[in-house]
Amino acid sequence: MALHPFVATMLATQKEAGAPALSAGTPDDARALVAAGRAAIGPGRDTAETREVTVPTRSGSIGARLHVPHGDVTGLVVYLHGGGWVVATVDDYDTLGRELAHHSRCAVLLPDYRLAPEHPFPAGLEDTEDVLTWIGADPELGALPLVVAGDSAGGNLATVALRRLRGRVSPVLQVLVYPVTDGARDTESYRDCAEGLGLTARDMAWFFGHYAPAEDHLHPDVAPLRADDLAGLPPTAVVTAEYDVLRSEGEAYAQRLREAGVDVTSKRYPGVTHGFVRLHHHIDVARDAVADIAEAITTAVAAARPVGHTEKENA
Structure with missing residues (x-):
């Protein structure tokens, strides 16, 4: 399928304006570039409550933002934001977090995990693990069915942490949105989508270089x-984008999970590029993806609730 008209126009506008690539400067330059696009994402949904949370970790503490939707809260989604382990903050994902809370009827926690290169591998991974174990010990959040989700590098952190925490953390679902799953960067989609589509092959090499030394790029963590x-990982929903360097490895990971006996659904969304889910205010494909993700979450959470459980009891 051809590029979605909105995406094609967006990319053409960026090219005409001479917008730099994420990998063109320093990490701070890239962070400023991402932050500058925040307003274009659009406003977030109203919530019953939004509060800042401090999460203790083995390295001190990190912040997190909790969005609680209106009405009965049926579960908890921990959402790890993307950004190549180097860029983005919870502010850049606030709108998406609110949207998921609204549609899934789950509280959504956005951890502000540490970023490279200031805090290289395994800092962000350890923060993710510590958030998940902290939730299990929290009397309020730990009582809710847990979903662990993330996009891009956040999807990477989510699934690696869950593999390392098998037997200690038991989510009802993991949602991996165009996840980073390999460090070889030699797939079909890397060749087909290397340039001109927002996230480039060069950008990914730059992200990997900041995150971990070259000898660790193929480490399973x-x-x-x-x-x-990969046996014993939770049921999984994988989202990929047609025009994305990460498409092939996301779909390959879905297949590996299936072969390991994991219940997996995987869907490739046509005409869109990496990062498209955050454009749900602008394009139908992104709205469809958010709705699909929310449906997967609500289905998994409902299946996990005790027989005879009522909405009132969970309020």
């Missing part, structure tokens, strides 16, 4: 596609 054993 950086490249989960290369893990020997």
